[in-house]
Amino acid sequence: MGEPCLDLRAVAMRYGRGPEAVEALASIDLAVDEHEFVTIVGPSGCGKSTLLYLVGGFLQPSAGTIRLRGKPIAGPGPDRGIVFQRYSLFPWLTVRGNIAYGLAEKGTPRRERDRIVSELVRLVHLEGFEERYPRELSGGMQQRVALAQTLACQPDILLMDEPFGALDAQTRRILQDELRRIWRRDMKTVLFVTHDVEEAVALGNRIVVMAARPGRIKEVFHRGFEVPEGGEFDAIPEFTALKLRVWRSVKEEVEAARA
Amino acid sequence: MSARLALGLSRLAPLLLLLAAWQAASAAGLLPRRVLPPFAEVAAALWALIASGELWPHTVASLTRAGIGFAVAVAAGIALGLLMARIRSVQRAVEPILLLVYPVPKPALIPLFMIWLGIGDFSKITVIALACLVPVVIATFNGARGVDEFLLWSARARGTSERALLWRVVLPAALPQIAAGVRTAIAVAIIVLVSSEFISSDAGLGFLIFSYGGVGADDAMLAVVIFLALLGYFLDRAYVGLLRRYMAWHAFAQH
Numbered sequence: 001m002g003e004p005c006l007d008l009r010a011v012a013m014r015y016g017r018g019p020e021a022v023e024a025l026a027s028i029d030l031a032v033d034e035h036e037f038v039t040i041v042g043p044s045g046c047g048k049s050t051l052l053y054l055v056g057g058f059l060q061p062s063a064g065t066i067r068l069r070g071k072p073i074a075g076p077g078p079d080r081g082i083v084f085q086r087y088s089l090f091p092w093l094t095v096r097g098n099i100a101y102g103l104a105e106k107g108t109p110r111r112e113r114d115r116i117v118s119e120l121v122r123l124v125h126l127e128g129f130e131e132r133y134p135r136e137l138s139g140g141m142q143q144r145v146a147l148a149q150t151l152a153c154q155p156d157i158l159l160m161d162e163p164f165g166a167l168d169a170q171t172r173r174i175l176q177d178e179l180r181r182i183w184r185r186d187m188k189t190v191l192f193v194t195h196d197v198e199e200a201v202a203l204g205n206r207i208v209v210m211a212a213r214p215g216r217i218k219e220v221f222h223r224g225f226e227v228p229e230g231g232e233f234d235a236i237p238e239f240t241a242l243k244l245r246v247w248r249s250v251k252e253e254v255e256a257a258r259a
Numbered sequence: 260m261s262a263r264l265a266l267g268l269s270r271l272a273p274l275l276l277l278l279a280a281w282q283a284a285s286a287a288g289l290l291p292r293r294v295l296p297p298f299a300e301v302a303a304a305l306w307a308l309i310a311s312g313e314l315w316p317h318t319v320a321s322l323t324r325a326g327i328g329f330a331v332a333v334a335a336g337i338a339l340g341l342l343m344a345r346i347r348s349v350q351r352a353v354e355p356i357l358l359l360v361y362p363v364p365k366p367a368l369i370p371l372f373m374i375w376l377g378i379g380d381f382s383k384i385t386v387i388a389l390a391c392l393v394p395v396v397i398a399t400f401n402g403a404r405g406v407d408e409f410l411l412w413s414a415r416a417r418g419t420s421e422r423a424l425l426w427r428v429v430l431p432a433a434l435p436q437i438a439a440g441v442r443t444a445i446a447v448a449i450i451v452l453v454s455s456e457f458i459s460s461d462a463g464l465g466f467l468i469f470s471y472g473g474v475g476a477d478d479a480m481l482a483v484v485i486f487l488a489l490l491g492y493f494l495d496r497a498y499v500g501l502l503r504r505y506m507a508w509h510a511f512a513q514h
Contacts, residue, residue, distance in 0.1 A: 058412050076415035087409035092431040092508045105418035133508040153417055 003070060004031035005189045006055065006157055011064035013050055013215075024050045026214035028064070032157070035187040039204030041194055041246065043254045047215025048193045052161050055191065056082050069156055078102055081155030083163040088146035089134045095121070095145050096130040102153035120148040123182065140171040147179070151186075160192040164199065176202055177231035197247045202233055207242075209249045212257050219249045296478040305482035314486065320462040324380060325452040328387025332448075333441055336392045337430075340399025340437075345425060350400075357396060365390035366454035373459065383455040390451040391444040398440020402433030435509045438502055445498060449491045464490075 013025040025047045032038050040048045053059045055066060057076040066073045068080065082088070089098050099120055103113045121127055124144040134142055143163055150158060164172040176199060183190060194200050200207045204223060211218040225238045233239040278298050284290040285297035308314045343350040369386050376382040406429055414428045415421075456465025464483055471480035502511060 053412075056412070056416060058415075076412065078416065078418040080416060082413070082416045084409050084413065087407045088413045090410070090414075090428070090431070092434070092506075094508075101414075102417035105423075135508065135510055149417070 002034070005034045005036070005069060006030075006032040006191065007065075007067045008051075008055070009065050009067075011051075011054060011061045011066060013047065013054060013059065014062045023214035025054075025061075026216050028215075028217060030208065030217065032189060032191055034189055036206060037183055037190045037192065037204050038206045038208060039192045039194060039200040040208045040210060041197055041200035041250060042210030042215075042218075043212055043250065043257050044195060045215075045257065046210040046212040046253065048195075048210050049161055050215065051210075052082075052159050052191065052193050055157075056080055056159055078106070078153040079156045080159055081150035081153050081157070082159040082161065083143070083146045083150050085162045085165045088149065089142055091134050094131050094133055095126060095137070098134070098145055099148045099152050101149060106153070116152055120152055123151070124148045124178070138171075139167050140175060143167065143175060144178075147182070151182070151188075155188075157189040157191060160190065162194055163192075165194070165196075172199070173231060179203065180227065180231065181229070197250055198243055201239065201243045201246055202227055202231065207246055209246060209253070211253045218253065221246055221249075292477075296481065300478045301481045301485065304476075304478040305485055308479065308482055308486070314464075314467075314483075317462055317464050317467050318486075318490070321452055321456065321464045324383050324455070324463065325387055325448040328384045328452075329391050329444060329448040331384075331388045332391030332444060333395055335388075336395025336440070336444075337399050337437060339392075340396045341403050341425065341430065341433075343396070343400045344403030344429070344433075353396075357393065360389070361393055361397075365451050369455055369458055378459040383452075383460075386455050387448055387451045390447050394443040394447060395437070395440045398436045398443075399433060402436030402440075403429050405436070406432040434506065435511075438506065442495065442498060445494055446491060449487065449494075453487065 008028050008030040011025060011028040011030075012023070015022045015024055028051060030038075040051065042048050050059065054061050055068075055073065057073050057080070073080075090101065093101065096117055099117045100113050103116060108116070117130075121130055124147055126141065126144055126148070129137065129141065134145065137145065146163070164175050167175065180203060182188075190203075192200075192203055194203075201221075201223065207221040207223065208217055209219045209221070210216065221242060223242060225236070227233050227236075227239070281290070281295070282298040285292075285295070285299075290297075339349075339353065343353055365386055368389070369382065372382040372386050376385055410432060411424060411428055414424060419427050452463070453465035453468065456463035457469045460466040460469075464487055468480050468483045468487075471477075471483065499511070
């Protein structure tokens, strides 16, 4: 087994100081291998988004180390592509401009940029929408653009912060399926945060359940079977069984948080 | 075509009604001439001013003053607003002054500016610029401060450096609010322009109003006022039209 793509050791995050300090994350150890698709699921307030923002370099951990391919993380960078639930796109740029954004920042020549953009437009099925602005697109289409924009930077790892959380149920499933298809094609390493248990099981090879107060890893599940092309997991008995086990683990935490 | 025309006319209806009432009141003798001349005479005076060409040099003089003051204010206002939003010490230094200057009626500063800067165009342009500056600075500051954190994160994760963030993200994201501030500044420019031209002036629409008012030519005086209203209205329409065309990415409110 080689070096993991992403390696978190004893990562802790506290907000504030003294007796009023809030411990958002307590001693997280997590290693994500190359080509692995890891989903993190947990109740709100368990620090799962905070964990992602630490890997993104937007926040600095209070303790511990985070390494990407052996290098410690110092601030945000295009080696980690992030997709947020909203506000990933620049409203003043067209679909083409948004997808090309990272390439332009990197100084990729014009022709090369155009080639990559049209390839990505095809990949996320947005042909014909290249000159539209984000406000003219549906929520699902906006997230497709955000995914293409992130892939354009060719990151070592994809960080996804409840990217389909604001979408309706049908659109969400279609986009999950497309993400799985893209992952199979490129075998990108993905760290995906969600509060939706079914989504976590449908996408992750490994499903990490987090607990709240303080945020920590509670339980890890491995999905030992493949989800078929087309994403029709409903008929797979193993899927239903795993989903139930993960749900029970999450439910304890939701109830604990409510108590 | 007819639907749009009908809508346009229906919007004008209250205004037309008001003008008709004005004319009717004058004709019925309810509105003495020394209070308000009949609308028809004011309209005739406006037509005469336009046809004789008398209005144009004054319009050019006024628009030059207002235009320079406005342009300086927009450039300086955007720069200052961005600096305030990005650099804490600049905000601390400028904000109290700005809030103090905000409610001061800028025309009240004209005599002071004339002592400092002379009675010519320079003092007039300065007071117009100062008046226009305030809405632009405030709008830019609020727009730049209100940029969503995720948008900044998104840019940084796509390779934008801390230095480039201002041009790549903060300024474009603040543009809709800046555009609204600039629209306010257009109206402010005209208001302050006219006041500035009341004092020690030999050209300009404000000068014209003041001169006709001084000799009792109320119909011509009001004609210039109406002309100013129309000028302001069309400048605003043209500005909004430009925004719709060149900032199509933003959904502006429908008015």
